Amino acid sequence: MARVGGRNAIFAWIVGLVCAAVVVGLGVLALPMLPATVGWMAQQAGDRPPGATTADDELDPTDPVECRDLYVDALWSALVWTDESVLTPSTDAPTTTATPVVEALSPVVRMTCSWKSDKGEIHTTVATVATDAGAIATAALPGLGFACTEQEARVRCVRTEEELTETIETGGGLWLSTSQNAWYPVDYHRRVADRVFVVDETPGEADAESS
Known part of the structure; x- marks a missing residue:
């Protein structure tokens, strides 16, 4: 397949690496909230004991x-x-x-x-x-x-x-x-x-x- 004019492969790789680094950084920052998020999702899914309330x-x-x-x-x-x-x-x-x-x-x-x-x-x-x-x-x-x-x-x-x-x-x-x-x-x-x-x-x- 012919390469589309105007694209720069090296630039695309650099942009891709920067985006990946940003995603990883956001994931690290979000780790402390993971237990609370999992608990909330469990409650919404009906994991609370019958009759229990928050x-x-x-x-x-x-x-x-x-x-x-x-x-x-x-x-x-x-x-x-x-x-x-x-x-x-x-x-x-x-x-x-x-x-x-x-x-x-x-x-x-x-x-x-x-x-x-x-x-x-x-x-x-x-x-x-x-x-x-x-x-x-x-x-x-x-x-x-x-x-x-x-x-x-x-x-x-x-x-x-x-x-x-x-x-x-x-x-x-x-x-x-x-x-x-x-x-x-x-x-x-x-x-x-x-x-x-x-x-x-x-x-x-x-x-x-x-x-």
């Missing part, structure tokens, strides 16, 4: 998005007006002695609200977990000293030792845990749980409770 599956724009959202007015006032009360919002991991359960469930923290005052400390974490987290918590937490009970469509587990009370509640892909050390505002955990798990109540009823 954090994004559970996000709801009506859910609490900052610490103030967790508290009815009466409870908020009781907290902020306690002597030397300081609130520190963060995305720190849950404060709990149930470390093995936290590692197993891998809660994706949405907010942690840490209070310190002259009375003591309170640490509350809201996170997302797989929808089967309640069953796992019920099986694992009693061995760590927690007593678990069914609360409608979720599980609440409580452990008390001296001045420390820990509460872990899971259901519907949500995790709520509270560690209270020597500071116990009235019915703190239940009132926060009502906000997180959206329990229906008569308007103004919660605010009318004693703080």
Whole structure:
């Protein structure tokens, strides 16, 4: 076959080598993202266990998005007006002695609200977990000293030792845990749980409770 006029074989080889080098370089830069990409592709292909969810599956724009959202007015006032009360919002991991359960469930923290005052400390974490987290918590937490009970469509587990009370509640892909050390505002955990798990109540009823 006759060569087409105007083409330069040497130039074409040089261009080809440069393109190949660019492709190889891009491949090297993309290597750190390979595990995440493979994991995403596996999820899209249906590799997740039946019934399991990701954090994004559970996000709801009506859910609490900052610490103030967790508290009815009466409870908020009781907290902020306690002597030397300081609130520190963060995305720190849950404060709990149930470390093995936290590692197993891998809660994706949405907010942690840490209070310190002259009375003591309170640490509350809201996170997302797989929808089967309640069953796992019920099986694992009693061995760590927690007593678990069914609360409608979720599980609440409580452990008390001296001045420390820990509460872990899971259901519907949500995790709520509270560690209270020597500071116990009235019915703190239940009132926060009502906000997180959206329990229906008569308007103004919660605010009318004693703080």
